[in-house]
Each structure stands twice: as C-alpha cells, then as structure tokens.
Amino acid sequence: MAADVVALAMKGGASDAEAVAREGDEFSVNVRMGAVETLKESGSRGLGLRVFLGTRSASASTSDLTPEGIRLLVEGALALAKVTEEDPFSGLPETDEFDSLPDDLHLYYEDVYSLPGVERIEWARRVEAAALAADPRITNSDGGSFDAATGRKVLANSRGFLGGYRTSYAGVSAAPLAMDANGQMQRDGWWSSARRLGDVESPEAVGKEAARRTLRRLGARRVPTQQVPIVFAPEAARSLIGSVFEAASGDSIWRSASFLAGKLGEQIAAPALNIIDDNTMLLPSGVGGFGTSPFDGEGLPSRRTVVVESGVLRNYLLNTYTARKLGMKSTHNATRGLAGTPGVGCGNLYLEPGTLTPEEIIGAIPAGLYVTSLMGFGTNLVTGDYSRGATGLWIENGQLTHAVEEVTVAGNLGEMLLHVTAIGNDLVFRGPVASPTLRIDGMTIAGA
16 A cells, blocks of 8 residues: 555656555553543554655645545645745655665564453553552552553655564553551552563562552652752653753754754763664563664664763764755664654663662762652753752662652753763663663752
C-alpha cells in the first residue's frame, strides 16, 4: 500500500514522494480498589504521504484506506504542495544514504497478548492488591494497570527505499496512597514494562515496590533554602539527559535556541560524562531497546551516535533537514508520524554508568537532597536556566532521613553538567531515555 501510494503521487506530478503506513492495536485496563474502572481495546490503521514539487513540499494523512480515500489523500497533498513556499533545504535524503539494519533487532514478541483478557485484568488487580497489602498505612489507591500493544510501520519513497518492522509492548503499574498518623496522605507509584511479557516484573514485585516508595514519603516536610549537593535518582536524572537531547537537537541548534549552539568540540560537562544515543541497542536480555529500530523516520539506517564524550560535545542530533540547515550530515535521528514533516528524535539515549553504588554516592554527603521526582517544565534551553519542583529524601551524615516536599531545585543546566561529581553504576532502561544516579554540586534548594 505504501509503495502504491508513492507511485500514485509520482504519476500525479510529484518530483519525489514518501509514504508511511502504520497499524496497531492496544489493550489497557485500570483497576481501582479491586474494581475495573476503565478498559480499552482498540486498533488503528493510517497512511501518511509527503510530496515534493521541486523545493515545495506538503504532507497529508488519512485513516480511510479505500481507493477513494487514497485518491483524495494524493490529490490533497499535491494541491497543498502547489501553494507552499519554496524551501531549498527540503527534500528526501540522497539515494545512496538509504538502508536498513539487516539483523533481527528483536522488537516484536507475540507473548504480550498471550494472557487471556480475564488474566490481564487479574494482573491489574494483583499489582494493586500487592501494594495495598504491604502496610496498613496504605489505605487507598489510584489504581493498578496492565497494558499491552503491538504495532507495525512501513516506509516507502520514490528513491527506492521500502522497509518495515513490528514492535510490541507490555507493562504493569500501581499507584497506592498512604496516610500517616496526622491524616496526611502521600502518593507514589512504580511500574515495569518490556517488549515481551516474559520480561515484565511480576505484579507482586511491582506492587511491593510501589508501596515502599509511597511509604517513604510519609512525614514529608520542607527544608530551608540552601545550597547543598543534590543526588538525582535514576528516574529523575533521566529528565536531565532528556534536556541535553533537546539542547543538542538540530531543531534547537539551527534556530540558535540552545545554549549548546556553536559549542561542538568544547568541554560542556564534567570529564566523567559520556552521553550516547544508540538506535541499534539490544538490552542485556537480548531484546531490542525501547528506542531501537532498523531505520529512522526517513529510511536511513539506525546508528550509534556519541553526543558527549568525556565531557566534550561531539555531535548534534540531526535529521536531513536540520543537517542541511547547518551544513552537516544527518545523524539518522529523523522521526516520522503520519502527518507533517520529519522531526528529530532520540533512540536509546543514556548516560554511561560510573562505578559507584547509589549508597556510596549518598554516603559521601554530610547534608543534601536525594531527588526522587520532579514536577513542571522549568528548563530554558536558550539560557540553560533550570528550575523544577522536587520531592525526595533528606540526606544527613550519609543517610536518608526524612521525606522532603514543596521545594524547588534550581541552577543552570550548563553549569550543572560541569558540576557532576559522581555517577552511579545503576543504569537500567525503563524507557528510551535512561540515566544512573547522579550527584550534582552547586545547585540551590528553594524551600522554607
């Protein structure tokens, strides 16, 4: 179908064309206090087309895959292209750049739907029940959930590329609520997800961990405004790595909307920092990573790109358009939805782990904050200014003491990267962006 649509666009007068076809299905159930609250089972199919008339381009998409629907898709895209502005940087990659990784990247497993529907609901009940049974102080719940999904993507263009792959996903999560002696309630949660059901942690293990994380937040209080070392737990530290990606993205760089613009080859972080974007990665289990794919959103073969090496900025992350804008080559980081032009996205983006355990990092701090979660979107990519609401645990004499809430951690992302003083050995991929525990000095806590 994708190849036929490209042929129709070329027959209609396009100088180049690119089509993407997607189909998928998903199952999701959320249980609260043992009762099914929401249950969704759905499927979708869609087709997107991007056409070029010289340096003019336009895109359109449809879920109507009848011959008439496809005809309207092609005619609509071509009509739009005729009225758009010319852009000398637009266009498909060169013909010799297209390719797909030849090996099986282990992205699809049929076992995500191996459980009958009743058992999927039971998994959601089990994860919530395990959290509720962990401690009498856990009196309520925002629910337990089980999710599964599979998808397929095909990309075709007029320069001879035709490729496709399938993906799968399964996950379970719980979000319990606990109450202390004063009637104050706290909420936290935990989850486990994987490309195959066999790699998902048991509902009982996930529920127990969700309960532990919720209970440690009881008695939370503010701390005075001060400047102390801050330790970011992996689930909080990964958002910092995500901010580095946004600052190093070609879209931000060519617009000069990033504090990293013009800094290739410069020391922008502590010498111990190495940030990698690897779209080819297989996890230790042999399964493809959450950001792994055989080709990017433009049909260029996936690759491993070193973003920061020993603290030095080595590469921006680029698709074809942003690369042309900067006079560079694509790093094969194009992403593509059904509609619109390709964007820039990461694959498996991570900070390489260090050698210290989280306990060793915390144990070296006389007083500081261990951040377990962040709120808000307080990163200014242009200046690097950073300010986020935070919750966590107070560190006193190398020990985690009491819970902390209603504080803000602030600094400048450029300075924060230079002041990373310890990196943990606890890198675990729970999504496409991952980081081990991080210690950063020189930040300010705004509190009581």
